[in-house]
Amino acid sequence: MPRTLVIETATAACSVALLEDGAVVAARHEIVGRGHAERLVPMIAELPDGGHAPSILVDVGPGSFTGIRVGLAAARGLALGWGAAVHGFSSLALVAARGLADHPHWPELAAVLEGGHGELFVQNFAQPLVPGAAPVSLRPDAALASIGARPVVGSGLARLQALCPDLPATEALPAAADVILLPPSLATLPPRPFYGRAPDAVPAAERRAR
Secondary structure, three states, X not given: OOOEEEEEOOOOEEEEEEEEOOEEEEEEEEEOOOOHHHHHHHHHHOOXXXXXXXXXXXXXXXXXXXXXXXXXXXXXXXXXXXXXEEEEEOHHHHHHHHHHHHOOOOOEEEEEXXXXXXXXXXXXXXXXXXXXXXXXXXXXXXXXXHHOOOOEEEOOOHHHXXXXXXXXXXXXXXXXXXXXXXXXXXXXXXXXXXOOOOOOOOOHHHHHHO
């Protein structure tokens, strides 16, 4: 893998990493809530060489509409200035990659991330990081039904544990440095947002185009 800047802003975490030859050169990871726009560029600047790389990987979702847009805008802007290639990866795949790496005895797991309006983004994965059906946004009861007996890794898990107190669950947020755990097929997605559900508001330009 050539030197690669990784940008992760789809969740409450703001996370960046610089990778080279399959290893993490440097990384920054903060829980910022809604502060991605303020923290992302300074965090990139703190990396060696200001994060400059010929390749950029950015989280395309699902997750926060605003966070996803902040990350993609930064990736596209830097790519234009640096002449870098840009590819995407999934927030759910990144969470699943860490979960399966930490628990190699698990045959499968469910990656879950907090969504909007009380819903959860859910996608099941099997070893060695094989995704099941496409990610979906579900109410907690429907999410629990889709998860079945699988262990769960991700965020917003209190909503599931309120329904099933014995659910095996580990809280986690995506971390940019964990991109080294993704196979090429999951780290070469198109650099466009995947929200997982319809946005609450539609930009004026999109409304006029309809």
